[in-house]
Amino acid sequence: MIADYTHHYSLRVLSAEEAARGICEWEWLTDDVLRLDVAEHCANDVSYFPFDELVEALVLALSRDCEVGQLCESGLPQVPLVADAAGALAVQTSELREVRAGGQAMPPSGVVPFKGFSNYACPFAFLADRLETAYPIFRSFYCRHLCRLHTISDHPETLLSLCALFEQLVVSTAPRAAQHLQFVLDSSPLRYAFHWIVTGFVGSLPAEEVLQLWDRVLGFDSVALVPILAAAIVALRSKLILAARRPEEVQLVFSDISCVKAIPLLQSFLFAHELGADANWRTEHGSVLSAALAAKKAALVAPILEAKASIGEHDVGALSRLFRGEGPASTDTVEILLQPQGDCNA
Amino acid sequence: MRRENERIVYRTDFDKYVLISNFERLGWTRSTDEDFDIYWASVHNVRGLFNPEVLSKRLRDGQVVNHFPNHYELTRKDLMARNIKRYRRERERQALQEQAEESLSSFASFAARKKGQSEPNLSMPQVDRVPPEWVPATYSLPNDYAIFVEEFRKSPNSTWIAKPTGKAQGRGIFLVSKLNQLKRWSNAPKEKNQQGQPLPFREPYIISRYISNPLLVGGKKFDMRLYVLVTSYRPLKVFLYRGGFCRFCVEQYSTDVAEIDNIFVHLTNVAIQKQAEDYNEQHGGKWAISDLMLFIESTRGRAASEKLASDMEQIIVHTLKAVQGIIVNDKHCFEMYGFDVLIDKDLRPWLLEVNASPSMTTTTEDDRLLKLRLINDVLNIAIQEKRGQLEGCDDDLILGDFASRS
Numbered sequence: 001m002i003a004d005y006t007h008h009y010s011l012r013v014l015s016a017e018e019a020a021r022g023i024c025e026w027e028w029l030t031d032d033v034l035r036l037d038v039a040e041h042c043a044n045d046v047s048y049f050p051f052d053e054l055v056e057a058l059v060l061a062l063s064r065d066c067e068v069g070q071l072c073e074s075g076l077p078q079v080p081l082v083a084d085a086a087g088a089l090a091v092q093t094s095e096l097r098e099v100r101a102g103g104q105a106m107p108p109s110g111v112v113p114f115k116g117f118s119n120y121a122c123p124f125a126f127l128a129d130r131l132e133t134a135y136p137i138f139r140s141f142y143c144r145h146l147c148r149l150h151t152i153s154d155h156p157e158t159l160l161s162l163c164a165l166f167e168q169l170v171v172s173t174a175p176r177a178a179q180h181l182q183f184v185l186d187s188s189p190l191r192y193a194f195h196w197i198v199t200g201f202v203g204s205l206p207a208e209e210v211l212q213l214w215d216r217v218l219g220f221d222s223v224a225l226v227p228i229l230a231a232a233i234v235a236l237r238s239k240l241i242l243a244a245r246r247p248e249e250v251q252l253v254f255s256d257i258s259c260v261k262a263i264p265l266l267q268s269f270l271f272a273h274e275l276g277a278d279a280n281w282r283t284e285h286g287s288v289l290s291a292a293l294a295a296k297k298a299a300l301v302a303p304i305l306e307a308k309a310s311i312g313e314h315d316v317g318a319l320s321r322l323f324r325g326e327g328p329a330s331t332d333t334v335e336i337l338l339q340p341q342g343d344c345n346a
Numbered sequence: 347m348r349r350e351n352e353r354i355v356y357r358t359d360f361d362k363y364v365l366i367s368n369f370e371r372l373g374w375t376r377s378t379d380e381d382f383d384i385y386w387a388s389v390h391n392v393r394g395l396f397n398p399e400v401l402s403k404r405l406r407d408g409q410v411v412n413h414f415p416n417h418y419e420l421t422r423k424d425l426m427a428r429n430i431k432r433y434r435r436e437r438e439r440q441a442l443q444e445q446a447e448e449s450l451s452s453f454a455s456f457a458a459r460k461k462g463q464s465e466p467n468l469s470m471p472q473v474d475r476v477p478p479e480w481v482p483a484t485y486s487l488p489n490d491y492a493i494f495v496e497e498f499r500k501s502p503n504s505t506w507i508a509k510p511t512g513k514a515q516g517r518g519i520f521l522v523s524k525l526n527q528l529k530r531w532s533n534a535p536k537e538k539n540q541q542g543q544p545l546p547f548r549e550p551y552i553i554s555r556y557i558s559n560p561l562l563v564g565g566k567k568f569d570m571r572l573y574v575l576v577t578s579y580r581p582l583k584v585f586l587y588r589g590g591f592c593r594f595c596v597e598q599y600s601t602d603v604a605e606i607d608n609i610f611v612h613l614t615n616v617a618i619q620k621q622a623e624d625y626n627e628q629h630g631g632k633w634a635i636s637d638l639m640l641f642i643e644s645t646r647g648r649a650a651s652e653k654l655a656s657d658m659e660q661i662i663v664h665t666l667k668a669v670q671g672i673i674v675n676d677k678h679c680f681e682m683y684g685f686d687v688l689i690d691k692d693l694r695p696w697l698l699e700v701n702a703s704p705s706m707t708t709t710t711e712d713d714r715l716l717k718l719r720l721i722n723d724v725l726n727i728a729i730q731e732k733r734g735q736l737e738g739c740d741d742d743l744i745l746g747d748f749a750s751r752s
Contacts, residue, residue, distance in 0.1 A: 044628040046712055047637050050564035050594060125564070126637075127644045208640050 018064075030107045034059045037118040047207045051125030058121040058138050061131065062109055069110030071143035074155035080110040111147070119202040120146050123210050141214070145223045149198050162197055162227045163190055169231035173269075177238035185247060192254040193230040200226055201262075209262040216266065229262055232269035236260070357382040359391055362706040364717040368725060384729070385411045389421075389702050396676075405678045410732050413702060414579070414681050415674045420665070421683070421702040424511050424552045427484035430697075433668035437476040480661040480697050486511075487551040494553055498525060505556040505606070510549055514701070516615035521556060521606050528553075557696055558601055561689040563633075563641060567599040568592040569614040569698065570635065572685040574662055575724055575748060577731040579675045584666055585727055585748035586659060589716050592638055594631040596622040616709060630709040642693070650693055658687060658695045665697060680728040682720075723748050 035056060043052040062068060069076055083104045107113075121138055128134035151158040170178050170189045181187045200223075201210050217225050234241070237253050244250045354374045358365055365386055369376070374384075387395065395405065396415035405411065419425050485494040487508070498506065508528070510518040522528055560567045573587035593614045605611050610622045619631050643651040662685060684704025688696045706721075708714035727748060 043626065046629045046632075046710075047634070049626065049629045049631075050566060050568075050633060053564060053598075126641050129563075129645055207637060211640075211644075 028063065028107045030063055030113055031060060033113050034063060034118060037113060037115060041116060041203065042118055042122055045122070045203060048122040048125065051122065054125045054129070054131065054134065055118055055121045057131045058124060058135060059113070059118045061135050062121075062139060062142065063107035063111065063113065064109065065139065066105075066108040068139065068143060069105065071139075072111075072147045072151070073144060074148050074151050074158050075153055076110050077147050077151040078112055080105045081112055082106065114150065116199055116203075117150075119199045122202055123207055123214065126207055126211065141218070145214075145217055146200060148223050149200055149226065157223055159198070162224065163194070165224060166190060166193060166197060166227035166231050169228065170234050173231060174235040174238040174241075177234065177241040180242050180244075181250065185244070185250060187247065187250065189234050192250065193227075193234065196230045196233075196257075197227050201229070204257055205260060205262060206258055209260065213262045213266075216263070225266065228269065229266055232265050233257060233260060235269065236265060354383045355381060356384050356386065358386040359388040360386060360706060364706050364708060364714065364721050368718065368721045371722075372725070383409060384725075385409070387411055387413060389413060389417070392417075396674075405676075409678055410680065410728065411678055412680060412682065412728075414576075414679045415676055417673070417681060417702045419672050420669045420700050422511055423509060423699050424484070424486045424550065426665075426669075426697075426700055427481055427552065427554070429672070430481050430665060430668045433664070434476055434479070441476070477657065477660045477664060478694075480664075480695060482555040482557060482696055482698075484552050484554040487553055495525065505558050506553050507556040508551050508553045510551050512549065515617035516609070516613045518551075519609075519613060521612060522553065523603065523606055557688055557690055559691045560599070561691055561693065562599050563592075563594075563638070565598045566595050567612065567614065568594040568631075568633065570638075570658075570687045570689070571704065572635075572658070572662065572687060573704065573720055574666075574683045574685055575680065575727060576666060576683065577680045577728060578677075579666070579670050579673045582663075582666060582670055583731065584663060586662060587720055587723070587748050588635075589720065590635045591713075591716065592633040592635060593619070594633060595619060596624045596626075596631065616705075620709070628710065630713060632710060632713055634712075646693070654689070654693050654695065657693075661687070661695055661697055665700065677732075680724075680731065682724050 038052055038056045038059065042048045042055045048055065069080070083106055120142060124134050124138040124141075127137060148155075148158045149162070152160060154160070167188075167190055174189075178189055181189055196204050201213060205213070213225065213229060217223050240253045241250060244253060354372070355377045356369045356374045357377050357379075358369070385395075392411065392413040392415070395411060419429055483497065485491075485497070487494070498504070504523075506522045508520055508522055520527070560569075570590055570592050572590040575585040575587070577583045577585070593616055595611055595614055596619050597608065597610045600608075600611055609618055613619075616631065619625055625631070639651045639655065642654060665685075681702065682704065684701035686698040686701070688698055690696065706717060708717055
């Protein structure tokens with residue numbers, strides 16, 4: 001492996017325009033990884049397969065774009081792979097900026113691809129038929145929003161806090177289903193929804209629904225809509241989840257969401273109180289969720305505390321019993337729920 | 347036809363899963379003889395059924411069959427081209443005539459107004475505008491060979507596609523960019539025509555102008571399969587299925603002369619693409635029409651995608667109108683056609699052919715679901731229509747994924 005990239009070290013990395021034009025002067029180790037990923041995901045997908053060449057060009061261009069690392073608002077998604085001056089592979093913990101003096105990030109963007117990474121580029125193939133047009137859109141959206149879906153850090157609205165938001169929402173809007181999964185099936189809603197959150201629903205929802213959802217992410221300037229939609233789907237299917245007795249049955253409930261209409265579902269989930277919904281729980285949690293979005297930069301604690309206070313006023317059965325320490329819940333669960341989420345703000 | 351609670355008996359010449367499972371789901375019983383309510387027949391057997399000399403095989407009241415007696419006026423490539431050409435000529439003539447009458451009557455109304463009289467009644471039937479040419483120029487071989495050669499010489503850089511009239515699944519099709527390429531298919535000993543000239547073909551062929559600038563998605567050529575159900579020709583009752591699909595070529599499209607013989611680049615038939623090295627069994631090269639519309643809307647705007655959808659509908663309706671007068675409107679008949687449509691770079695739809703027996707074979711899971719639902723909807727509508735219960739019915743439940751035009 002060292003020999004492969006020794007002669008890549010100290011090569012000129014591409015500027016954004018050159019990446020956009022798909023210039024491939026050199027092969028990088030990650031190129032084959034990306035090609036394989038496209039072949040396994042995009043080329044097999046019933047909606048995206050005609051675009052496999054464009055999707056491949058998009059992800060390859062992104063990997064060669066050296067500005068991506070700096071443009072990602074929440075920082076690099078993961079620790080970059082770096083080749084140092086001696087050509088040896090060194091995994092450094094420093095930021096990309098500091099690395100440049102001595103070594104070369106591999107790939108130049110600093111983003112190491114993972115299985116399913118090429119999914120991010122797929123919906124953009126619908127928007128433009130040429131690389132020069134599609135790439136800038138893809139790059140901007142990736143750096144601003146999509147990278148957060150696979151960034152593990154303490155920055156706000158990155159994967160960890162998104163998952164936490166999802167779990168809290170499911171617990172407050174579909175408590176019985178959450179309990180059922182936890183205690184009867186020894187599982188958790190996140191286990192099934194994680195894939196949706198990381199991919200931004202690409203490959204799970206139809207292309208048109210994904211584009212509509214990402215439109216709203218753009219409009220609200222918040223990728224939190226992804227876990228919120230995931231929670232809304234769980235709430236939508238809570239009855240089915242409760243009826244499931246075995247893990248395979250739960251898998252079935254989560255496996256096909258192709259008929260879900262993302263935007264009406266999000267709207268009724270978030271704005272139920274404005275739309276005059278009947279159900280009490282919808283009314284309360286609607287305002288909680290709106291608050292969560294408006295205060296996206298503030299601590300996640302406040303909205304959750306708000307939720308706990310309002311839950312006490314309405315009889316939401318199991319959850320309130322949970323908070324009062326009664327019922328079959330273990331004290332551990334209660335502890336976790338009541339713990340202030342201060343770590344998220346570091 | 348027997349009423350709902352009674353047992354319905356079906357007969358079928360095709361043992362396809364999508365057909366049988368629908369019949370069985372409906373609780374029908376199978377028959378192999380003349381005792382049937384509904385017969386899903388092959389075109390071959392239908393010929394015998396409608397043979398006027400065989401009275402014993404005549405259909406009884408209440409029996410329904412899935413082909414019209416002379417469907418070939420639409421489903422044979424040469425007859426379809428001829429009928430549509432004739433239709434367009436007639437309509438153009440009619441339009442000119444009505445235009446003349448209109449100017450005459452507006453002239454009359456002007457004169458009447460001058461005289462202080464009331465306006466004469468201008469109630470003239472509005473002729474639906476015939477869409478611009480939607481079938482590429484087609485010539486029969488060997489009969490129209492001379493005319494074809496003349497046309498070929500007029501457009502030196504054109505490409506033409508030769509297809510046997512009687513075959514399906516892309517068999518025997520080849521592209522022609524030079525006249526000598528046609529000679530390849532001539533057979534010895536050659537038959538001679540009336541003038542004593544050798545006929546270059548063994549079986550009837552047609553040759554059409556090849557649409558060499560198709561709309562490409564991801565650099566690949568595709569065509570569309572649209573399902574159209576006709577339950578009556580006079581009056582014309584048409585149902586267009588919303589769930590059509592696009593059939594993609596595996597290879598990138600190229601107008602390179604070197605690739606003219608590469609059937610994997612030019613011919614979209616699934617039977618052919620299946621043999622390509624890179625054929626993928628997951629999606630089978632089949633793409634939903636709704637995805638195509640999303641792509642067009644995203645890259646060219648909503649107006650363009652809506653216009654395309656409307657244009658496609660127009661050519662289907664006008665194609666059916668072209669044969670409306672000559673198809674035997676037997677009340678026992680309905681027919682589910684497979685329309686093959688190609689879109690060019692300017693988003694103009696072209697009708698390539700109409701299939702009387704669209705394939706019921708399924709290649710992928712999505713394909714199976716689509717065809718299962720299609721047959722389900724076809725059977726529902728056909729039965730209801732034949733019982734005369736569907737007058738003015740817009741019930742989605744009965745129509746399923748079909749949208750009706752009558």
